[in-house]
Amino acid sequence: MKFEKEDSAGYLINHMARLFAKELQQRISPLGIVVGQFPILLELWLKDGVSQKDLLSKIDVEQATLANTLSRMERDGLIKRTKNPADARAQLIWLTEKAAALRNDAYQSAQNVNLQALTVLNSTEQTQFLELMRRVISGMRK
Amino acid sequence: MKFEKEDSAGYLINHMARLFAKELQQRISPLGIVVGQFPILLELWLKDGVSQKDLLSKIDVEQATLANTLSRMERDGLIKRTKNPADARAQLIWLTEKAAALRNDAYQSAQNVNLQALTVLNSTEQTQFLELMRRVISGMRK
DNA sequence: TAATATTGCATAGCTAGCTATGCAAGTGTA
DNA sequence: TACACTTGCATAGCTAGCTATGCAATATTA
Numbered sequence: 001m002k003f004e005k006e007d008s009a010g011y012l013i014n015h016m017a018r019l020f021a022k023e024l025q026q027r028i029s030p031l032g033i034v035v036g037q038f039p040i041l042l043e044l045w046l047k048d049g050v051s052q053k054d055l056l057s058k059i060d061v062e063q064a065t066l067a068n069t070l071s072r073m074e075r076d077g078l079i080k081r082t083k084n085p086a087d088a089r090a091q092l093i094w095l096t097e098k099a100a101a102l103r104n105d106a107y108q109s110a111q112n113v114n115l116q117a118l119t120v121l122n123s124t125e126q127t128q129f130l131e132l133m134r135r136v137i138s139g140m141r142k
Numbered sequence: 143m144k145f146e147k148e149d150s151a152g153y154l155i156n157h158m159a160r161l162f163a164k165e166l167q168q169r170i171s172p173l174g175i176v177v178g179q180f181p182i183l184l185e186l187w188l189k190d191g192v193s194q195k196d197l198l199s200k201i202d203v204e205q206a207t208l209a210n211t212l213s214r215m216e217r218d219g220l221i222k223r224t225k226n227p228a229d230a231r232a233q234l235i236w237l238t239e240k241a242a243a244l245r246n247d248a249y250q251s252a253q254n255v256n257l258q259a260l261t262v263l264n265s266t267e268q269t270q271f272l273e274l275m276r277r278v279i280s281g282m283r284k
Numbered sequence: 285t286a287a288t289a290t291t292g293c294a295t296a297g298c299t300a301g302c303t304a305t306g307c308a309a310g311t312g313t314a
Numbered sequence: 315t316a317c318a319c320t321t322g323c324a325t326a327g328c329t330a331g332c333t334a335t336g337c338a339a340t341a342t343t344a
Contacts, residue, residue, distance in 0.1 A: 003184060003249045009256045009268075010162045011181070012275040015202050017159035018301075019282040020152045021330090025302085036330050039153070042145060053292060060157050065331055067294060072329080089292045089339050107145045114151045120281035125274060126151075132263060132271045133154040139262035140161040160331075163300095167332085178300050195322060207301055209324060214299080231309050231322045 020117060027109040031102050036069050037078065038110070044079070044095050045103045051090040073099075162259060169251040173244050178211050179220065180252070186221070186237045187245045193232040215241075 005011045025035050033041065043058050044050075056066050070093065073079045078099040081091040118126045147153045167177050175183065185200050186192075198208050212235065215221045220241040223233040260268050 001246055001249050003252065005181070005184060006276065007272060008252060009260055009272060009275075010166060010252060012272065012279065013155065013159045013162050016275055016279050016282075017155045018202075019279065020155050022302080023282065024152060025329095034329065039147070042147060051292080056292095060160075061330085062332060063293075064295080064333080067292095069330075071294085087292080087340075091293090104143055107143050110145065110150060110152060117278055117282055118151055120277045121274060128270070129274045129278075130149060130151060130154065132267060132274070133151075133158055134148065135262045136259055136271075137154065137158050137161065140158075140165065140259055164332080167299095176299065193322080198322095203300085204302060205323075206303080206325080209322095211300075213324085229310070229322080233323090 020113065023117065024110060024113045027113060028106060031105055031109070032076070033078065033099075033102065033106065036065075037073055038106070040066070040069060040073065041078070041095075041099065041102070041106065044093065045100070048095045049092050051084060051087075051092060053090065055093065162255065165259065166252060166255045169255060170248060173247055173251070174218070175220065175241075175244065175248065178207075179215055180248070182208070182211060182215065183220070183237075183241065183244070183248065186235065187242070190237045191234050193226060193229075193234060195232065197235065 021035050024038070028035070028038070039059050039061070040055065043055055052063075052066065052070065055070075056063055059066060061069075070079065074081065077096055080094050080096055082094065084090040084092050118129070121129060163177050166180070170177070170180070181201050181203070182197065185197055194205075194208065194212065197212075198205055201208060203211075212221065216223065219238055222236050222238055224236065226232040226234050260271070263271060
């Protein structure tokens with residue numbers, strides 16, 4: 001029996017994911033943010049003043065991962081937390097002004113990574129690629 | 143300006159990579175190995191008794207990542223290291239019998255993950271998907 | 285209403301990955 | 315041959331991710 005890495009979806013995906021993350025990290029590090037914070041920021045830029053639970057429902061990571069990333073974001077002055085009047089266990093999560101101001105630059109960085117990475121594909125292929133990924137993901141999400 | 147995660151290649155790739163890793167981890171954990179060891183084992187199953195440098199040239203991670211994973215593999219009884227007569231800085235890396243014996247089961251596990259994950263695509267789409275990924279990767283590898 | 289179950293979040297402890305740095309062993313050169 | 319340079323690997327220190335567990339606050343139920 002043999003196994004060819006270059007024909008293994010899992011291997012290729014893992015490798016590609018690390019290349020993307022590295023590329024994005026380089027582009028956003030001047031903004032003072034890191035890749036793991038990106039999905040969280042995306043949600044908070046849409047709407048802040050939410051509970052961790054609300055955030056969790058929109059982000060594809062485990063609760064513990066989110067909690068840890070949030071605490072680093074608080075440490076780094078990207079978010080603040082206030083009491084939730086409705087529930088003493090939960091807090092409300094707010095962007096700081098500093099973090100709010102990063103939005104456009106961050107969007108641009110991410111778009112640029114995507115654009116550049118996909119330039120090797122033509123427009124039809126790009127659309128196809130995204131669609132294939134969405135299907136694989138939804139098939140795996142159980 | 144807006145940003146849609148579901149249309150972002152980077153976001154989808156990251157998410158998909160974590161789903162794959164989780165799936166593979168579940169399948170190989172009965173074998174006593176973990177996902178980060180997989181690429182290294184793949185190479186050693188082909189040929190062991192090699193230096194870390196040789197391994198590194200075949201594996202798409204940084205040298206420090208490899209060194210750390212190797213030391214956990216040694217701790218876990220998957221590899222042994224012997225002196226390299228040709229160079230006192232380097233050592234030769236060998237699979238233990240235990241690790242050598244895992245090969246077929248491990249191959250099978252990985253194939254099963256790939257097969258199951260890609261069942262949502264037809265045969266043409268599967269081929270296409272792999273090809274698109276290979277092109278994106280080679281475009282990003284600088 | 286008291287006891288029990290659930291929820292919301294934090295923490296512990298681990299692997300996987302990265303960059304940066306250190307250092308001994310080997311190589312090349314004045 | 316002595317000295318500088320390079321190489322092979324290890325280590326430090328960090329983020330990102332996971333599972334498992336703990337715990338106080340809330341909700342449910344007998």
